[in-house]
Amino acid sequence: MSSEQTPETAGKSLFSLQRRERLMEELRAHGAITVRDIAAKLGVSELTIRRDVNTLADEGLVSRVHGGATLPSPLDRSVSVGRPSAHSYSIGMVVPSLDYYWPQVISGARGEAEVQNLRILVRGSAYDAADNRRQVQALLDTQNIDGLIVAPDMSGDHGKELLRWLNALPIPVVMAERRAPLEIPSHRLEWVATDHSFGAGMAVRHLWQEGHRMIGCLTDSTSPTSPHVVRGWKQALAALKIPLEKSIHEDSAKLDNGDRAKHFDHVLELCRSTGTTAMLVHSDTQAVAFVQHCVDRGVDVPGSMAIVGYDDEVAYLAEPAISAVRPPKNYVGKVAVQLMAARLAEGRMRPVHRIDLNPELIVRDSSLGAPRGVADVLLEDSL
Amino acid sequence: MSSEQTPETAGKSLFSLQRRERLMEELRAHGAITVRDIAAKLGVSELTIRRDVNTLADEGLVSRVHGGATLPSPLDRSVSVGRPSAHSYSIGMVVPSLDYYWPQVISGARGEAEVQNLRILVRGSAYDAADNRRQVQALLDTQNIDGLIVAPDMSGDHGKELLRWLNALPIPVVMAERRAPLEIPSHRLEWVATDHSFGAGMAVRHLWQEGHRMIGCLTDSTSPTSPHVVRGWKQALAALKIPLEKSIHEDSAKLDNGDRAKHFDHVLELCRSTGTTAMLVHSDTQAVAFVQHCVDRGVDVPGSMAIVGYDDEVAYLAEPAISAVRPPKNYVGKVAVQLMAARLAEGRMRPVHRIDLNPELIVRDSSLGAPRGVADVLLEDSL
DNA sequence: TCTCATTTGTTCGAGTTTGAACGTTTCAGA
DNA sequence: TCTGAAACGTTCAAACTCGAACAAATGAGA
Structure with a gap:
């Protein structure tokens, strides 16, 4: 991820206030x-x-350290002044990654925690139920937390066992970007999650409106969000009466470099043979690679191949800039903390809340304009 | 983007107010x-x-910075204090009944509106899309409302048309106890709804834990909540591996007096023949009638027939008192207003929220204790 | 039509923000 | 403890923004 060399200010510069906010x-x-x-x-x-x-x-908003800054620390003597009230509650937060996706969720949570006067203790974990549990247990043992926000691994039997355990914890638990399946007793678990299925559907409908009639899907099955994206894609196809069995659905998990290029060629070939003029690509990093590949192979984007990425981390960096579905990551964290604060304030009488947030579709160049050469494609299609 | 060389004032200059608006x-x-x-x-x-x-x-509407302005920032010391939140909005609320179920929803909404400093204008409507629309239109025309909370009728084509219309309204819309189906474009609609399906499942699991192995369902198909209850009942049966095809599912819509008694006798007969020892009865008023009927016919409740009502308006009045699933009606109204207040405060940037609230199971006498004569039942069952 | 109040534009000195250069301080490893 | 590299802060200059003062334009009301 050190590819951030291109300052994203390419064009406009920020005001000092915005810089500080950032x-x-x-x-x-x-x-x-x-x-x-x-x-x-x-x-x-x-x-x-x-x-x-x-x-x-x-202003006491950060603690200076050699080389940078940290969140205000109690060890920082210089802060002393502006501490009007002690934190009411401490909340533990266990997320599966501190590099990807989750930093923004954490940022939203911390921002809201400040408003609600809560303390948040974040721990990174692996995408793995056993480690999730270890991290939570560590927070419980050492930090005396009053509530837990967590994005547990839910796969397999270990996942189910973990959910059961979370449901039975003596403190309130809010899940972020996770939903408990019906069959598991989880009547106390609350959650806030992005409706990825809705987001994928939105992307498909956008492509349909631009004139595409065969819309494929390229996913990364290693990601927990992938199934939801696929579901949304399928539902949208069904609603638009696009034949699912003729539509491309490829998975490029675990491919690297050469293999990936080969796979992309394979996908492009499939597109040609099925008349597919648009693809929904899960994870925008992969979308960037796919666009790059199309350009390398002389496939015009969006003229011959329109692309919408799922997720909006780096989509704007590609050339052409990629349209992307943007999950409201900040709000996932923010709402999780709101749920927790309300739960801690109101206690058991408050009914269990389960919240879906809709993502947003950011339309950029990679999906604009009607498909070109539909006639050719249909010709080949009929062979 | 400095191509805006042609100032758009080509004809008229703007007044200062318009300029600031702009x-x-x-x-x-x-x-x-x-x-x-x-x-x-x-x-x-x-x-x-x-x-x-x-x-x-x-006025605290922007933060000044050298060279321009930004949205008010918490880092801007000059603003910090002044948050009089003077702005008070008016919210219209259209519900399908002012007698049943909805008074508590309205009460919850009113309470929260006071906290949020909002005005609420309630109108009753019929369970009918055309009238829903008329009532909403009336509010829009005469009351100058800033937001709308509504529980529309969604059945048939008129229902779909109504949803489309609501989705396109220029003011924010929050639905109460309704969810828009996937196939209808409703990306702007927010909602808060009780998870009746979960509630039904909870009732079934409770009965299972008390020892019941055949659990029927008696519904009132005229109610919009009925399908969700049935779905939850079916899902729970599936999870517990109770054969759905052998389970009783009866509907007693539109029955009165003598007919109802006859139908209840029919249901009891079915229970006897299938070994069903427990029933989930939708609408607690009907549950009260059913319990009364059982007592009249000498069927012991809960000994020979355990009953859980869905809804908790009058369940406690029966003899024996009826266990019931209680939807969090107050919170439906309360959360709807919270959603609206947040939407009005934060504007478009806030992602669309869709909230499920879980109901609560109130256990009373009508479902406590293991079924009697299980042996008999199993005997009959095996025939 | 005239007058007055309000709004808008021009000019220019004062004030801000930013970055380069360079000397000083801090840190980590030997 | 020493030492080199990195981080830091001071100073200065350039570019830019801001606002006071005054002039011009506009619109409402007499």
């Missing part, structure tokens, strides 16, 4: 930042970032 | 603006824009 966001997401990284990311000199850090430190 | 629009769209760009875009001098920015900043 800085706080990164801080909430990662807990600490280095001057160098942020300067590179925002495309300004390190000195500027240092000045920002100083400003924020003067 | 300025806020740009701000909401982009998060920040520069004095220079806006001045060029609106065809006025930079100083004018600066004065506008100052005015808006004094």
